[in-house]
Amino acid sequence: METITTSRPKLSRRDFLKMIGAAGVLTLPALGYGLVRVGGGEFPRATSPYAVDESTRPLSSGEMAGPLLLLINERAENPFGAYLGEILRAEGLNCFQVAPLSAVNSATLERFRLVLLAEGPLDRAQVELMESYVARGGRLIAMRPDVHLAPLLGLERVAGNTAEGYLQVDTGHPVGRGGVAEALQFHGSADHYRLAGAQAVAWLADSAQARTDFPAVSLHRYGQGQAAMWAYDLGRSVAYMRQGNPAWANQERDGRDGVRAQDAFVGWVDLDRIAIPQADEQMRLLSRLISEMLSDVMPLPRLWYFPGAAGGMLIATGDSHQSPASVIEDVLARVEQRQGHMSIYYAPPLMNDWRRTIQRVQSWVADLSGASADLPTPSQVAAWRARGHEFTLHPYVEEGLEAGWQRYWKEFTGRGYGPVSPTVRTHRILWTGWVETARLQASYGIRMNLDYYHYGPAFRDQAGEWRYGHFTGSGLPMRFVDEHGRILNIYQQPTQLVDEQLIRMPWGLGGADIPVEAAVEIARTVLQQSLAGSYSAVAAQFHIDPFAIGGDLAVKAGRWLESTLDYAAAQGIPIWSAAEWLSFTEARHEATLDQIHWDPSGRRLSFRLMASPTLQAELTVLIPPQQGEARLVQAEVDGTAVAYHERHLSGSNYAGISVKAGLHQIVATYS
Ligand SMILES: [Zn+2]
Structure with a gap:
């Protein structure tokens, strides 16, 4: 068994058949792999990319x-x-x-x-x-x-x-x-x-x-x-600010090879x-x-924008190119030490169906024997997901947007990593059209995109200084809108903190190339500004690859990861995977406030809050603590008096009341 797992690339067809003959036929189905489709993989099925009108x-x-x-x-x-x-x-x-x-x-x-x-x-x-x-x-x-x-x-x-x-x-x-x-x-x-x-x-x-x-x-x-x-028109202005200039779609504008979303922000x-x-x-x-x-x-x-009383969010993500399972495990363990979860965007090596089937059998052997396989096995992926992390596709689209998605979806599911989860970052963050990438992804059921990525010379000013912050003008997820004003059923969540823009990476084309302490300081500043009034969900890129390369690079990447997470944890900023953030974002979007009734003589505000059953965290409703001369004295949820926290929001004060999923009757009494 051991020789098989360590000599994987040289595994011969005869070895494979011998192995199947020895044990595989009986136990593969028991593991749920299914022999018939082992290694074949699936293709994405397309549905309408548009939101309900x-x-x-x-x-x-x-x-x-x-x-x-x-x-x-x-x-x-x-x-x-x-x-x-x-x-x-x-x-x-x-x-x-x-x-x-x-x-x-x-x-x-x-x-x-x-x-x-x-x-x-x-x-x-x-x-x-x-x-x-x-x-x-x-x-x-x-x-x-x-x-x-x-x-x-x-x-x-x-x-x-x-x-x-x-x-x-x-x-x-x-x-x-x-x-x-x-x-x-x-x-x-x-x-x-x-x-x-x-x-x-x-x-x-x-x-x-x-x-x-x-x-x-x-x-x-x-x-x-x-x-x-x-x-x-605020609608058009916000759409253009977030998604870039539509007139510049598909243009190479930052001089760095490959058209990316941020090309439409150069001079914008x-x-x-x-x-x-x-x-x-x-x-x-x-x-x-x-x-x-x-x-x-x-x-x-x-x-309120965020779950509970949180003043901001850190969305932890890491692109991973064929990284070994042990390295991914090491990074996830560090995230868990800070009570966080992470999204791994994983690009497996491409194989033909035959090679991939061999790979599947090796995964199975490794799972059975406890030996370490190099690439993640389906059961390791399942275990990471059970611990709250997201593990999903990181497609290469150099050969074409649709062709790349088809190929990587098949590879990913053929390895037994399915199901593909609903958030994504594209390899090299290549982008097509003003929203073509988002439209295709939405048609495949992807509902959050992290390709608006703070990377490249677009963010270096004329004095040569690298600038940081919110290049889409936003730290809030919103759904994409197309040229015809149709809302796409997929959220844009920018990635504001990008390791390869800050620290030199061996594959990098050169960003600020600053010491890791300075990079962490920038992360702290952007996160701190969220708490101080920019109210942002900040997504960060923590590539997995440097940890696999090892040496000094792994030390630097570890400090970037851990110091950024430590700061967020110390400030009470939740560290979530993109999938968790999408789930909250959708539940908040679907929530309704209705039957709003203000009785000025009784000084009583009542309303209903319908929070989607899919809501896992707490949704916070904000009510003014003062109405004219009257001050809020009591808040009730479903007939029970509840505590509320103070929330400052752009010059206004609010009382924040957090609720869980379901239908709630809220009554606020002023006197
Ligand atoms: Zn990549």
């Missing part, structure tokens, strides 16, 4: 409704209206419904406290519909509005617009309070208006923070209600702003605008 669902009424309604304008040239729903969910405002503009009338709007109107042209009747809704007390936020809404918005349209500009938030305004002081980039075009009764919440500006006289975001009281304007992200999650900050500005516009009507509950 929420605007096709009928609107519910009564207390089930609202308080928020997202209206999508079917006549819009801009296809990103539905993406505003993804923004609301990312912000935890899971208390909205979606409808096409043509399907609503005055009576429909009355059921909602606030309408978020996507960009698009309005006819005269639609303008009057909005005016009468606001006049009677409704709240309206109009994204890059039709010019005929200007009187309702307290604005006067002037000639011109600003493309690819900046906005400067007025941090003295109640809505802007808690926002960042730096001017933030936006993508797309912003129309120029002058204030004619409205207040500016943010101004169009340039990168040097010189503000113009044109509001980027404004707020106006009109009749009994309020109307706010966003001069550019302002490196002086990269430490700020710029898209997230603008989404939080929208949340504050919504909460503030409703503040004299009701306290608005929302969901």
Whole structure:
């Protein structure tokens, strides 16, 4: 047995048959390997990559409704209206419904406290519909509005617009309070208006923070209600900021061989702003605008970004190219010592079906005899998964996106490593189209992608300094959107901390090449900023390969891994695998807050929180600790008083209540 396992590459066909004859036939099925398909592997089966279109669902009424309604304008040239729903969910405002503009009338709007109107042209009747809704007390936020809404918005349209500009938030305004002081980039075009009764919440500006006289975001009281304007479309801007410039798709722009997602960020992200999650900050500005516009009507509950009271997340991942099982085991043990879990993205060596069948038998022999096989055996993989780790594909796509996926899926499952789990990082992070890679992956059932990877000369500034942070403008997972505004059923989770960008790797093309202590300091800074207000899920790349190479490189890789994990653990930042993070992200996305009722005389807020049965960790709902003069004195979940923790979020304070899966009735009493 021992000679077989150690001389694997030279195993002859005769040896193999002898071995099968000796023991295999009887015991292979007992191990569940199945002789018929041993080594053959499977191919992925394709399904629709698109998410359910929420605007096709009928609107519910009564207390089930609202308080928020997202209206999508079917006549819009801009296809990103539905993406505003993804923004609301990312912000935890899971208390909205979606409808096409043509399907609503005055009576429909009355059921909602606030309408978020996507960009698009309005006819005269639609303008009057909005005016009468606001006049009677409704709240309206109009994204890059039709010019005929200007009187309702307290604005006067002037000639011109600003493309690819900046906005400067007025941090003295109640809505802007808690926002960042730096001017933030936006993508797309912003129309120029002058204030004619409205207040500016943010101004169009340039990168040097010189503000113009044109509001980027404004707020106006009109009749009994309020109307706010966003001069550019936040949906398009966030999509472009996160996914790069679609006009640059498939272009080699960073000079480093191979088209990657980050090629579409060269000259796109302002490196002086990269430490700020710029898209997230603008989404939080929208949340504050919504909460503030409703503040004299009701306290608005929302969901916190992370499980329980966590102030950030560390998603531990490691690409692994044919690494031996013992090395993977060593790394996972170090992660477990910090109460963490990890995703291993594994590229097995490619073999033909015959060689792979031999490999399977060797795995089986190793499992039976307790001898150490070189490559992971199916039972080792199963044991890692049982310990909470993820072990899944790391496909090579040099031969073509689909061909690469087919080949590696077959190899992976043929080795008995299946099932393929729903998160992935592609080898060399090669990327096709604006979202073609994401679309193909979604069609194969992959629901989280970590290919937006902080790597390469795109992130070196003109002075030669390597810059770090959030090049997609975000530390929050959100689903991809395609060129036609269709939401893909797959989340983008950026990988912000990349070992090969920081430390010299033998295969590396050169990044910062800094001492490991300096690399760890950068990891600490990015994680610390999350706790301090950037509220980010930070994914890190801890390649397994250096541990297999050994020597000084393994020592350095070990310090990078352990020191980064130690810092996260010490700060109370959960260390999760990408699969765990996806599971939480999906459960949070699906959660709903409804039947929201504020009784101003009884000073009592009540609502329902439906948390998906798939939720494993705790979901935290945030409620304002103050409503006018009234202060929160008690919170109850399902009739029982519960403790709540304080949570600061971009200038606002909240009380955080954590719940487990299921349907909950929450009551908050103020006095
Ligand atoms: Zn790789």
